[in-house]
Amino acid sequence: MALTRSFRDTVATRVKRDSAFREALLTEAVQALIAGEPDVGKSVLRDYINATIGFPRLSELTSTPAKSLMRMLAPGGNPQARNLCAVLDHLQKETGVRLTVSVAA
Numbered sequence: 001m002a003l004t005r006s007f008r009d010t011v012a013t014r015v016k017r018d019s020a021f022r023e024a025l026l027t028e029a030v031q032a033l034i035a036g037e038p039d040v041g042k043s044v045l046r047d048y049i050n051a052t053i054g055f056p057r058l059s060e061l062t063s064t065p066a067k068s069l070m071r072m073l074a075p076g077g078n079p080q081a082r083n084l085c086a087v088l089d090h091l092q093k094e095t096g097v098r099l100t101v102s103v104a105a
Contacts, residue, residue, distance in 0.1 A: 015051040
């Protein structure tokens with residue numbers, strides 16, 4: 001059986017070289033959260049964090065322990081809006097991706 005790269009490695013490589021993919025990944029995470037699919041949103045957000053700045057750096061920025069951030073975004077995690085907004089704010093600043101909100105008719 002041939003060796004293959006892990007999904008995490010594949011995502012991380014693509015995020016680093018493709019700014020459109022990086023933007024789409026963060027957008028997908030937030031859209032899933034807004035659409036009432038928190039487990040999907042948190043999963044994609046974890047992938048995004050791991051592929052970009054990592055939990056240790058996010059911990060420094062948010063003054064929240066990395067393990068707490070990981071638990072918050074785990075399948076059973078229930079992040080407070082304040083914490084989730086802080087995470088999204090710092091991710092946007094660190095990765096250069098700016099999200100905007102628009103109303104769809």
